[in-house]
Amino acid sequence: MLITGGTLADGRVRDVRVTEETIDAVAPDLDPAADERVIDAHGKHLLPGAIDVHVHFREPGGSHKETWRTGSRSAAAGGVTTVVDQPNTDPPTVDGAAFDAKARLAADASLVDYGINGGVVPEWDPDTLFDRPLFALGEIFLADSTGEMGIDLSLFEDALERAADAEVPVTVHAEDATLFDRDALDGDLGGSGREARSDRWSAFRTPEAEADAVRRAVDAGQRAAGRLHIAHTSTPEGVDATDGTDATCEVTPHHLFLSTDDCDRLGTFGRMNPPLRDPDRRDALFERLRDGRIDVVATDHAPHTVAEKRQPLTDAPSGVPGVETMLPLLLDAVRREKLTLERVREVTATAPAAIFDLPQKGAIEEGIDADLVLVDLTDGREIEAAALHSACGWTPFEDRSGVFPELTTVRGRVVYERDPATGAESFGEPLGEPVRSSADP
Ligand SMILES: NC(=O)N[C@@H](CC(=O)O)C(=O)O
Ligand SMILES: [Zn+2]
Numbered sequence: 001m002l003i004t005g006g007t008l009a010d011g012r013v014r015d016v017r018v019t020e021e022t023i024d025a026v027a028p029d030l031d032p033a034a035d036e037r038v039i040d041a042h043g044k045h046l047l048p049g050a051i052d053v054h055v056h057f058r059e060p061g062g063s064h065k066e067t068w069r070t071g072s073r074s075a076a077a078g079g080v081t082t083v084v085d086q087p088n089t090d091p092p093t094v095d096g097a098a099f100d101a102k103a104r105l106a107a108d109a110s111l112v113d114y115g116i117n118g119g120v121v122p123e124w125d126p127d128t129l130f131d132r133p134l135f136a137l138g139e140i141f142l143a144d145s146t147g148e149m150g151i152d153l154s155l156f157e158d159a160l161e162r163a164a165d166a167e168v169p170v171t172v173h174a175e176d177a178t179l180f181d182r183d184a185l186d187g188d189l190g191g192s193g194r195e196a197r198s199d200r201w202s203a204f205r206t207p208e209a210e211a212d213a214v215r216r217a218v219d220a221g222q223r224a225a226g227r228l229h230i231a232h233t234s235t236p237e238g239v240d241a242t243d244g245t246d247a248t249c250e251v252t253p254h255h256l257f258l259s260t261d262d263c264d265r266l267g268t269f270g271r272m273n274p275p276l277r278d279p280d281r282r283d284a285l286f287e288r289l290r291d292g293r294i295d296v297v298a299t300d301h302a303p304h305t306v307a308e309k310r311q312p313l314t315d316a317p318s319g320v321p322g323v324e325t326m327l328p329l330l331l332d333a334v335r336r337e338k339l340t341l342e343r344v345r346e347v348t349a350t351a352p353a354a355i356f357d358l359p360q361k362g363a364i365e366e367g368i369d370a371d372l373v374l375v376d377l378t379d380g381r382e383i384e385a386a387a388l389h390s391a392c393g394w395t396p397f398e399d400r401s402g403v404f405p406e407l408t409t410v411r412g413r414v415v416y417e418r419d420p421a422t423g424a425e426s427f428g429e430p431l432g433e434p435v436r437s438s439a440d441p
């Protein structure tokens, strides 16, 4: 396949030849071979596929919320070519057998490349778990969230040691429940669903609870001398607690593009852990994305059904979908000159590939996986739940504008294609193996 005339993130216009699974050539002017498919990318941008290191595709055990098929189609339609699934499934991915069961589901159904993380609870089985090609160990929950997998600091320190020995990176959900403000949930919490006052959830799971937990996790990580990555940092204080350390951090699109100002509109559809923060903190977080203090954008794609969300604030589950809207929202920020295209490439592809050791991904270079996304930056459109592909059927970004892919390839296969003239979409077939195959060291 030859994609001609695309503009790369650094502004160079190049022809890109894809042969089998890899990028075969990146050059100013390539002649198409006789039977080669040619895709005209003139006036459009060609980016490396996004690597989303934090998704919850809910299988096994939660397939009424999402499945590997629906979640990976949503990823492909949003230009995400590699996803990493978290362990709070049912059963949780805390031993070798649970890992194998999830790996089989993913191999049969995932349209995009995937990694599977191991999880930690008191009854985990590190021996069989570390026997599997774990992408990472985490998210390790230092406070309960969906799946009630919260653990104490001493088990966290043991897990850090085991992961360091196994040279497996660790990701952590850093909130300290002892610093939650329980008074915030007394009094009037509004009604159910969109009538709920989810600003109270933000008042309950305080910024200090995150910042303090990040500081403690980072200290433990430094002592264990392993690779530590902080999941979904939602506050500037949390990000700043990683400054000057080896720990890396990620931010989600909802903590960049939403704030407590959206709680009124969203109700429980804006309830997640860590929660939405005040507009000033959101702006300070965006500044840290722009200036490089935040390493990665990852979605924490955490779908729940509309019915589950239409409950009172303290009964509804936490979490919002986001895998399909991450790149569109970031590209819309580029259109609005709030971010550069190179920074978007850095936080969605270059940095995740470097931090999680995926040398064959994250760039448009000869010899590496042909994970590519073709976008037309002049073609912004409104985000509508009905046009998205997650099984959950809703989005917290309704009516925001986004730039959606026209073509997504994973290791040279077209996994998603949309005709910009008609809107007609088509999807590819499952790929059948994880990005960390057992052949890896
Ligand atoms: N973020 C959330 O609010 N929920 C996530 C779990 C998590 O990432 O804490 C989920 O799996 O639902
Ligand atoms: Zn989490």
Ligand SMILES: [Zn+2]
Binding pocket: 054, 056, 086, 139, 300, 302
């Ligand atoms: Zn999560």
